[in-house]
Amino acid sequence: MxxxxxxxxxxxxxxxxxxxxxxxxxxxxxxxxxxxxxxxxxxxxxxxxxxxxxxxxxxxxxxxxxxxxxxxxxxxxxxxxxxxxxxxxxxxxxxxxxxxxxxxxxxxxxxxxxxxxxxxxxxxxxNERQINYNGAQLVKLDDGSSIQLEPAAQLQVLPGFGKKDRKVILKGKATFDVTTDAFHPFIIDLGNQAITVLGTRFSVDNSSQLRVFIHSGKIKVTRQQDSVILTAGMLLQEDSSKQHYQVGAHIRDVETRAVVFKDTPLREVLQTIHVLYHINVTADAALLELPVTGTYTGEPVKNVLDAIAYSTNSNVINKGADYELRPQD
Structure with missing residues (x-):
């Protein structure tokens, strides 16, 4: 003893x-x-x-x-x-x-x-063994990358990290700051899907349904035969059935719901609102290609929609938990 x-x-x-x-x-x-x-x-x-x-x-x-x-x-x-x-x-x-x-x-x-x-x-x-990290902590890897784990997160650094590739397994929520290395891609295994990175900063929440936000750079999210390329300002989220991805863009910060639209087609704006606020907003086909310009931070969704309706000469119709934009008469 x-x-x-x-x-x-x-x-x-x-x-x-x-x-x-x-x-x-x-x-x-x-x-x-x-x-x-x-x-x-x-x-x-x-x-x-x-x-x-x-x-x-x-x-x-x-x-x-x-x-x-x-x-x-x-x-x-x-x-x-x-x-x-x-x-x-x-x-x-x-x-x-x-x-x-x-x-x-x-x-x-x-x-x-x-x-x-x-x-x-x-x-x-x-490098020949697996290293496990549990709970809130800042993990610094040998390649210079860092990972900020949230309280319930679990991270596994797989054997051979840095030799052929840089592979980890994540459960829960974490923010990644990945060092660029074109010869050794950084791969995050999420179970039935994966994220491949060359060098970027992004946040991943794999607690229930996948949610990924890109602060800078570019990543690829893969599931079976499907893949989505995400760049800075884009937010990916699985739908409730986990059959496909929803992607919003023009996002400056997810936590504060900060978005910046500059001559952005209304179709893209409504998609971003759907992903960011978890609501459905439909619009008349005549409105979908109209340009929208505006900056919003922490605004209730009704305020954002009212501003968009004003700039597109439309009305906001409340349909229970969802909304619809209709052209003014």
Whole structure:
């Protein structure tokens, strides 16, 4: 069984290797804020982790040998300015029981050395294994891409990421900022459909029915034999039967329902309103090609339709939950 010191260092190594789950990450973040010396200790451990001998193999050395090698490395770092490690060690040795504390530190340090060796094996083989992320957090991938996960989201980075392609599996809602790499397409597996990216920023909500908004760039959403190309300002949404996609355009921000129309045919405007507000708006065929210009942010749909009706010389007819635009007499 690990001692408290060993358990702490094991958790810190796990945190540095990005293997900690969301609860463990929160615990370490709280620990870092509890004492100004804690970040110093973590930085020292991170430096040891990054510079440990590549030839070391987890579990191969006994505790005494592990401590001797780690001690030599710490003394070497101390001679080149590693006062943080010395300060922490001196502090632990103050007050009675120096021998006991020193022994516990040696045991903990030896455990850390073995964990570092295991960490090197992990780093070497991490592209050959699946990495899972759960809950709200910012995930930074090796290719420079970042993914902001929402609270209920689940992300799996598949084995071989970055070799042939960059493939992940998403459940829930997340915002992607993908680094451009034409030779290694970024693929998001959504189960029965997929998104292929070359480099862009976009949001995906795969909680129930798929909803994708493009902040910049271009992506392709694929389902079986069907595919849709989306560019900046476009919002894709599945209909309730999940038989086809609905796509709106000219959207500046989904959360605030900010849209900008400039000589946009009424047909496209009504399609965007349908996707953004989840309502159906029909119009007389004579109106559908009329140009619409206007900027709206956070407006109720009735206000938007009244403004459109004024510019197209039409009337808004309320039909229950839906609306209709009819030419004025």
């Amino acid at each position: 690990l001692t408290p010191d060993e358990a702490l260092y094991a958790l810190l190594c796990k945190y540095l290797l990005k293997e900690a789950d969301s609860n463990e990450q929160r615990w370490v973040n709280t620990w870092l804020q509890a004492n100004p010396e804690h970040p110093v200790l973590l930085a020292s451990l991170d430096k040891l982790l990054r510079t440990a001998p590549e030839q070391s193999e987890a579990g191969r050395m006994d505790t005494e040998t592990a401590w001797r090698l780690l001690s030599e490395r710490m003394e070497l770092q101390e001679g080149s300015g590693g006062r943080a490690q010395r300060g922490m060690s001196d502090k632990w040795e103050q007050g009675g029981g120096n021998g006991v504390i020193r022994t516990r530190w040696m045991a903990a340090a030896a455990a850390v050395f073995l964990l570092i060796s295991a960490g090197l094996w992990y780093i070497t083989h991490q």
